[in-house]
Structure formats: C-alpha cells, structure tokens
Amino acid sequence: MTKQFDAIIIGTGQAGPPLARRLAAVGKKVAIVERKLFGGTCVNTGCIPTKTMVASAYAAHMARRAAEFGVAIDGSVNVDMRRVKERKDAISGKSRIGSETSLKHLENCTVFEGHARFESPREVSVGQDRLTADQIFINVGGRAEVPAMPGLDRVDYLTNSSMMGVDFLPRHLIVVGGSYVGLEFGQMFRRFGSQVTIVEMGPRLIQREDEDISAAIQEILKGEDIDVRLNAKCIGFSKRGEEIVAHVDCEPGATEVSGSHLLLAVGRRPNTGDLGLDKAGVAVDERGYIVVDDQLRCNVPGIWALGDCNGKGAFTHTSYNDFEIVAGNLLDNDARRVSDRILAYGLYIDPPLGRAGLTEMEVRKTGRRALIGKRPMTKVGRAVEKGETQGFMKIVVDAETQEILGAAILGTGGDEAIHSILDVMYAKAPYTVIQRAVHIHPTVSELIPTMLGDLQPLVG
Numbered sequence: 001m002t003k004q005f006d007a008i009i010i011g012t013g014q015a016g017p018p019l020a021r022r023l024a025a026v027g028k029k030v031a032i033v034e035r036k037l038f039g040g041t042c043v044n045t046g047c048i049p050t051k052t053m054v055a056s057a058y059a060a061h062m063a064r065r066a067a068e069f070g071v072a073i074d075g076s077v078n079v080d081m082r083r084v085k086e087r088k089d090a091i092s093g094k095s096r097i098g099s100e101t102s103l104k105h106l107e108n109c110t111v112f113e114g115h116a117r118f119e120s121p122r123e124v125s126v127g128q129d130r131l132t133a134d135q136i137f138i139n140v141g142g143r144a145e146v147p148a149m150p151g152l153d154r155v156d157y158l159t160n161s162s163m164m165g166v167d168f169l170p171r172h173l174i175v176v177g178g179s180y181v182g183l184e185f186g187q188m189f190r191r192f193g194s195q196v197t198i199v200e201m202g203p204r205l206i207q208r209e210d211e212d213i214s215a216a217i218q219e220i221l222k223g224e225d226i227d228v229r230l231n232a233k234c235i236g237f238s239k240r241g242e243e244i245v246a247h248v249d250c251e252p253g254a255t256e257v258s259g260s261h262l263l264l265a266v267g268r269r270p271n272t273g274d275l276g277l278d279k280a281g282v283a284v285d286e287r288g289y290i291v292v293d294d295q296l297r298c299n300v301p302g303i304w305a306l307g308d309c310n311g312k313g314a315f316t317h318t319s320y321n322d323f324e325i326v327a328g329n330l331l332d333n334d335a336r337r338v339s340d341r342i343l344a345y346g347l348y349i350d351p352p353l354g355r356a357g358l359t360e361m362e363v364r365k366t367g368r369r370a371l372i373g374k375r376p377m378t379k380v381g382r383a384v385e386k387g388e389t390q391g392f393m394k395i396v397v398d399a400e401t402q403e404i405l406g407a408a409i410l411g412t413g414g415d416e417a418i419h420s421i422l423d424v425m426y427a428k429a430p431y432t433v434i435q436r437a438v439h440i441h442p443t444v445s446e447l448i449p450t451m452l453g454d455l456q457p458l459v460g
C-alpha cells in the first residue's frame with residue numbers, strides 16, 4: 001500500500017531524528033525508517049558505549065596508580081568485564097530507548113521499522129509498505145570495513161559492533177588498525193587487563209596527525225606495555241590450535257603475532273550499497289559515499305544525504321551539523337553551508353587528543369608564512385597536579401592575518417581545552433584575542449595564552 005508523506009527520513013543516526021522533530025513541528029507529515037537500533041552508531045556501537053568503557057578503563061588505570069597519590073588499595077585491582085558491559089549497556093540503552101520513544105511519540109511522525117530501499121526518486125519501500133514524498137533525507141551512516149585479507153575467512157574476528165557484546169577479558173587482543181577506533185579499544189582493553197598488540201600497515205600510528213603526535217601517542221601506549229607493530233604491509237591470518245595468528249610482514253617466515261582474539265579496526269564504509277540508489281538515480285563516489293553539494297543536496301532534486309554516508313564528516317557533531325545545515329536552508333532561511341565548518345574532533349585514548357583545523361603538516365604544504373607554538377604538558381600546572389603530564393599542545397597561526405590555522409592538544413583535558421581555540425577560529429579573530437584573555441588557574445586552558453606569547457616562525 002502506498003502511503004503519502006511530505007518527508008521521508010531513512011536512518012535514525014545523529015541527523016535524522018532532530019530533522020524529523022523540526023519538520024514535524026512545522027506541520028509536515030514525516031516518515032522515519034530504522035532497520036536496526038534507534039540512535040545508530042554513536043548511541044549503540046560508537047561514541048557513547050566506547051567512551052563509557054574508556055571511563056571504566058580509566059578507573060582501573062587510576063586504581064592501579066592509587067599509591068602514587070597516597071591512596072592505599074588493599075588487594076589487587078581487578079576488572080569485572082560483566083559489570084563494565086552492564087554499565088555500558090545501561091548508558092547506551094537509555095539513549096537508544098530515549099531516541100526510539102521520542103520518535104514514536106512525535107506528533108506528525110510515523111516510524112517504520114525495516115530496511116528502506118528506493119524504488120524511484122520519490123518512492124521508498126519498507127517491507128510491504130511503499131512510502132512516497134517530495135523530500136527524502138538519507139541518514140544511513142556506515143559500518144566497519146572488512147577488507148579481503150588473506151586467511152580472514154578462516155579466523156573469528158570482532159568489529160566495533162561485535163565488541164559491544166564482549167563481557168569477558170580477552171587474554172591477548174590483536175587490534176588490526178592503528179587509528180582512532182583501534183587505539184581507543186587497544187588502550188582500554190590493556191587497562192582492563194588484556195595483553196594487546198596493535199598492528200598497523202603504515203609507518204606510524206594515526207597518519208593523518210602530525211608525526212610528533214603519532215610518536216607521542218606511541219610512547220603513551222608503549223608506557224602501558226601495548227605492543228605496536230608498524231609497517232605491517234602484508235597482513236594475513238591463520239589458526240594455530242586455539243590461537244589466531246596474524247602475519248604482519250611480507251618476508252617469508254618473518255614476524256607474526258599470535259593472540260586469543262582479533263579486532264578489525266581498519267576503517268568504515270557507508271551503508272549505501274543496499275539502498276536502491278540506482279533506482280533513484282542518486283550518484284555515489286568511487287567509495288560509495290553519496291555525492292552532495294555544500295547544502296547536502298544530492299544530484300537528484302528533492303533528495304539530501306546527511307551524516308557519515310555523504311563522506312563530508314565522520315563524527316557525531318558533523319552529522320548533527322548536517323541536520324543544522326539542512327534545517328537552516330529549508331526551514332529558517334539561513335544559508336548555512338558545509339564549508340563553514342572547521343574540522344575538529346577528539347581521540348579518546350587517555351590522555352585524549354583534541355584537534356581543530358589544519359595540522360602542522362598541512363600548513364607546511366600550503367607554503368604560507370606561519371608561526372608555531374608548542375608546550376609540553378609537563379609545563380602545565382594542572383597536569384602536574386593531576387599526575388598526568390604526558391603529551392603536549394601546539395598551535396599554528398597565519399603570520400600575515402594572525403588567524404589560527406590549527407591546533408592540537410594531546411594531554412589531560414585536551415578534548416575540552418581545544419574549544420577555546422576552536423571558538424576563536426570560528427570568530428575569525430586574530431590569535432592575540434586569546435593571547436590576552438585571562439584564563440582560569442589552574443587549568444590546561446590557561447597555558448594556551450602563554451603558548452601564543454611565544455610563537456616562532458614555522459621553518460622548513
């Protein structure tokens with residue numbers, strides 16, 4: 001049976017539900033479709049559960065360090081993985097149920113549960129239902145990439161999704177992929193008590209960051225006895241009894257790592273292959289991301305793509321901002337654009353990395369005249385007081401305009417402190433504004449003006 005709506009939203013990630021609320025509030029008849037878990041990746045298998053588990057891992061880590069702070073813990077520090085999972089499930093579940101319930105109670109909105117597929121540019125099928133609308137919004141997100149690696153079909157492996165079901169301590173977790181997802185899981189399971197080996201194909205960890213950041217992160221992980229294998233060009237797998245063996249080098253008979261469990265964290269791919277996009281004529285790029293313009297419109301009029309599936313961002317805040325851009329243009333006469341956005345994100349190892357704008361490496365490539373400032377966390381009072389002095393902060397500024405081009409804070413509170421820099425970047429104000437600001441003592445942020453007072457030319 002065909003059901004007519006003003007708008008169809010496919011997926012309940014970070015953009016779909018707020019858009020449904022805005023459209024329904026102005027009286028539009030909205031259909032929203034979810035095939036699996038309400039709230040999508042962030043709520044169920046991404047940010048919320050992982051950061052909840054990172055908090056458990058931090059508690060274990062600090063408990064082990066307790067004596068350094070003069071705190072005596074009688075007996076050993078043990079992690080109850082069932083309790084860790086229960087806590088994670090409770091926090092993530094509350095968010096999922098909140099998302100589902102609010103959509104199901106939303107006036108002017110009908111929720112369909114099932115897999116949505118385009119039948120034409122204006123029609124979507126969900127099971128037996130056929131929905132039509134003049135406006136269709138795609139918010140289908142992505143999933144873990146599972147590349148064809150030799151022997152992978154002969155071993156069991158985990159992804160960020162199946163990791164959510166782990167309520168035991170893997171004896172030795174092999175993590176393939178030394179980027180954001182792999183590093184967060186790697187450090188947290190080491191802190192839970194697993195032996196951890198991170199296998200990375202490239203010459204260094206998280207290669208989109210500057211080399212000094214990669215090196216400092218590797219040092220942090222090394223300090224926790226996490227084994228890091230770089231330059232693993234020919235990764236393959238085999239089974240030896242109960243053990244999973246990861247072959248990490250190209251030379252015959254060369255190095256291998258054997259462990260009890262394997263986590264694949266080698267990237268994400270968009271959920272666009274099973275959406276019937278060809279029937280709607282929606283264009284995708286060579287990696288399957290939906291091609292959109294600066295207002296997130298697809299090549300087919302009346303269809304928009306928001307969130308991870310458009311390849312313009314890979315974060316909860318970028319997906320939510322996609323909602324704001326679409327709502328601004330359609331409902332508020334506010335011509336917001338993706339190109340207004342400054343890249344910013346966190347890496348939630350401990351200590352965390354907060355990043356905004358360009359890396360030093362990217363600034364160097366532009367060839368412009370720039371200034372750089374850098375401060376180790378050992379010189380940040382707050383970090384010293386907390387006993388968390390690993391990492392550093394750095395900032396790059398345009399020498400002519402005095403605008404901040406990018407910054408990174410790898411250190412305690414770095415994910416929060418970066419925002420004072422990010423906001424000045426959005427204001428397009430000169431760095432001197434923040435240099436002259438009087439920040440609160442003792443905080444990590446108070447060293448940002450100090451760092452800006454000692455900028456040096458970026459040479460080489």
Ligand SMILES: Cc1cc2nc3c(=O)[nH]c(=O)nc-3n(C[C@H](O)[C@H](O)[C@H](O)COP(=O)(O)OP(=O)(O)OC[C@H]3O[C@@H](n4cnc5c(N)ncnc54)[C@H](O)[C@@H]3O)c2cc1C
Nearest residue numbers: 011013014035040041042046116140141307308314315316
């Ligand atoms: C381990 C991990 C940790 C992360 N940590 C962070 C973090 O700390 N901070 C951060 O900003 N980001 C983080 N991310 C990224 C973040 O989770 C995503 O960027 C965010 O969820 C935005 O996703 P989205 O809105 O594009 O869609 P998603 O949240 O992926 O939701 C898409 C929804 O669409 C549904 N769907 C798909 N296809 C169909 C279909 N055909 N029919 C019906 N429904 C469909 C899916 O079931 C899903 O519910 C993390 C990701 C991972 C994997």
